[in-house]
Amino acid sequence: MTKVLIIGGGHAGANTAFALRKDGFDGEITIISNEGYLPYHRPPLSKDFLKQNIAIEKLCFKSADFYEKQKISINLNTQIDSIDLESNLTITKDASFNFDYLVFATGASPRLLPMENADSKNLFYLRQITDVLSMHQQITPEKEIVLIGGGYIGLEVASAMIELGLKVTILEAEERILQRVTSPEVSQFYNDYHSKKGVRIICNAKVTNLNAENQMINSVSLESDESLAADIVLVGIGAIPNTQLAASIGLECDNGIKTDQYCRTSIPNILAVGDCTSSFNSLYNKELRLESVPNALAQSKVASSSILGNELFNNEIPWFWSDQYDLKLQMAGLSSGYDECHIIGDTDSAEFIACYGKEGYLIALDSVNQSRQFMLFKKALGNGFKLEMSLIKDKNFQPESIFSGSN
């Protein structure tokens, strides 16, 4: 009987197992996860779960029963430390598991702050349920929280903390928040929105010291000589793909485990999916490393298809969402290199779409509270439609017309 072994029980790993069963695979499936919980949704960790609005059980994709019925064997609290390629064995500290196909779904880990006192008891990173559980113990209204990093995680946590009554400061090293992922227009909108809610945002902020006593940080010093009182510090400065194990068996890695459009690595019976990959996307004709649930889900289907000898390939349009306060941000496409930005709608009413064009055509968009229209644009981009910016900029343009052919 063919054996598929999946290292990592996150979005990509669990969904590869689900896809295999759905596609009719009747061999053995084993998931090895070094976490202590059944595979769960990670996005709520910086949103509703952080606010204690949902219980742990509600985070899980499926109950233990489901795995049993689907004959998906799942080993929690188990870390694969090494792999013996000669005998197709993965090795943990006290067991070994063999495989015919191996799937790397090892995800990513928070980039650590290389600074003295960064191991203090009130400094957190956000990746796993356990991170949030330890943070919960310290969250109480009126406390001062300093968020290092003004990316998605920092901003989502800021919104949750404001709702819980804490005093929030965001320290962003670049000149604007969300600099890596969006345009100045959208950064400005988020900057203003958070500021109105009471968040203090300091850009160009270089942290020089975490000042601590008894392993508890009490203030954060900046290069500008300012010192900020801190009861809690959260660091959200990006994530690094977990590729060490893959590299140790000679898999090609470059900012992620390299795969082709079928999620196959440089070794024939080994595949890789999700945040740990730098995977060839045929829509863009290049390798992309994406950290998003839609990417993990799309790649799981592709990996399942490859194991079954079918030919589904990765041509999913990159897309992502982020929830802050009452704002739903949805982004599709890759905006890097855009040469014009046109806003449809009104930033003042927090309902708008920023359309990014290059050489006259739409390449990407960021939508705030415009989900229905966003889905139409996303579908068009995903289908490879070439939408002219001149059309989009026409004040009579209706996104609905993209598929009705009325423009």
Ligand SMILES: Cc1cc2nc3c(=O)[nH]c(=O)nc-3n(C[C@H](O)[C@H](O)[C@H](O)COP(=O)(O)OP(=O)(O)OC[C@H]3O[C@@H](n4cnc5c(N)ncnc54)[C@H](O)[C@@H]3O)c2cc1C
């Ligand atoms: C706080 C937070 C909020 C997010 N919000 C959003 C959002 O709003 N929208 C969105 O699209 N995406 C969001 N993301 C990103 C999204 O969650 C990830 O893209 C997704 O989880 C990737 O799935 P994955 O399976 O590749 O990796 P992961 O979910 O990280 O799973 C990898 C698993 O493998 C385990 N593992 C690693 N090495 C080993 C080993 N050697 N042995 C055993 N197990 C191992 C890891 O511990 C982990 O459990 C968010 C992420 C975080 C952290």
